[in-house]
Amino acid sequence: MLNIDVSGAIGYTNTVINAGNIQNQGVELSLNAVPVQTKRFNWTSILNLNRNRSLVKALYPGINTLQLDANTYSRVSVYLNANVNAAFGTLVGNAYQRDPKTGKILLDASNLPMFSENHDFGSVLPNFTGGWQNTFRLGNFDLSAMIDFQSGGRFFSWTKMLSVKSGQAVETAAMNDRGKNVRDPVADGGGVKVNGISSVTGQEVTTYVDAKSYFRTVLGTSVYEEWLYDASYIKMREMRLGYTFTKAKYGRMPFSSINVALIARNPFMIYQRAPKGLDPSELSTGASSISWLETGQLATTRSFGINLSISL
Numbered sequence: 001m002l003n004i005d006v007s008g009a010i011g012y013t014n015t016v017i018n019a020g021n022i023q024n025q026g027v028e029l030s031l032n033a034v035p036v037q038t039k040r041f042n043w044t045s046i047l048n049l050n051r052n053r054s055l056v057k058a059l060y061p062g063i064n065t066l067q068l069d070a071n072t073y074s075r076v077s078v079y080l081n082a083n084v085n086a087a088f089g090t091l092v093g094n095a096y097q098r099d100p101k102t103g104k105i106l107l108d109a110s111n112l113p114m115f116s117e118n119h120d121f122g123s124v125l126p127n128f129t130g131g132w133q134n135t136f137r138l139g140n141f142d143l144s145a146m147i148d149f150q151s152g153g154r155f156f157s158w159t160k161m162l163s164v165k166s167g168q169a170v171e172t173a174a175m176n177d178r179g180k181n182v183r184d185p186v187a188d189g190g191g192v193k194v195n196g197i198s199s200v201t202g203q204e205v206t207t208y209v210d211a212k213s214y215f216r217t218v219l220g221t222s223v224y225e226e227w228l229y230d231a232s233y234i235k236m237r238e239m240r241l242g243y244t245f246t247k248a249k250y251g252r253m254p255f256s257s258i259n260v261a262l263i264a265r266n267p268f269m270i271y272q273r274a275p276k277g278l279d280p281s282e283l284s285t286g287a288s289s290i291s292w293l294e295t296g297q298l299a300t301t302r303s304f305g306i307n308l309s310i311s312l
Contacts (some may be wrong), residue, residue: 002016030120152230234269245259
């Protein structure tokens with residue numbers, strides 16, 4: 001569904017039409033195996049992999065970009081777009097301006113990083129996702145573990161950006177290489193060390209700048225590239241340890257079997273590319289169909305419980 005502008009003479013400014021052509025090509029692979037099976041011990045394993053590639057082939061005549069979602073803070077906006085002849089879900093926002101020869105960040109007359117608007121960061125979609133479940137049975141005991149994972153994908157983090165802007169991040173009160181707190185006046189040895197290419201002289205510059213100007217005014221407000229993270233992760237989603245009481249072994253039982261199990265959900269993250277404190281597996285961006293923006297997510301809930309299963 002697309003919103004397109006129409007002449008105001010008819011009493012409306014836009015209309016909703018059914019249009020667009022998106023090509024999706026992918027593969028889903030599921031492997032089931034029993035690596036070990038004996039009278040007393042059994043190991044079953046299930047691995048699932050998913051890979052999808054999308055291409056926006058057309059939107060509507062005259063329209064090459066559709067805005068899927070947007071977010072604005074302090075008059076600075078970031079967008080999630082669908083662009084013709086590109087993968088679905090393109091991230092667009094402010095990026096560092098860089099010297100074309102060296103790739104180093106350009107610095108303004110005050111030696112603060114410069115930035116440009118509407119930079120295309122590429123698709124937010126992951127390379128592949130999947131899950132791996134293993135179940136082990138030894139006698140009457142059973143142990144299972146469910147791992148899910150994702151490779152690639154990217155997201156912007158408000159948590160990291162605003163922690164720097166508000167001065168609550170560790171780096172905003174760290175010691176610089178001159179042995180002074182970065183919040184101290186530059187003239188007294190404080191300040192943040194920056195390196196880049198001066199837009200005024202064209203020469204490489206290594207100097208110190210005021211911490212508030214650097215963190216609050218520039219990085220914490222205008223440079224979304226600094227807060228763009230890889231969403232790759234491997235997470236232990238669930239663990240279960242159970243024991244089965246059978247009537248064959250416990251003859252006085254009124255049931256054929258009773259299974260009692262301890263269950264832990266979201267017990268721990270095994271690996272992630274994003275900084276600790278952010279959980280790329282729990283991203284949620286309002287009503288958007290794609291998770292691309294972390295706006296101060298709550299801590300992931302870790303739960304523990306007991307499960308009782310009775311077979312008559």
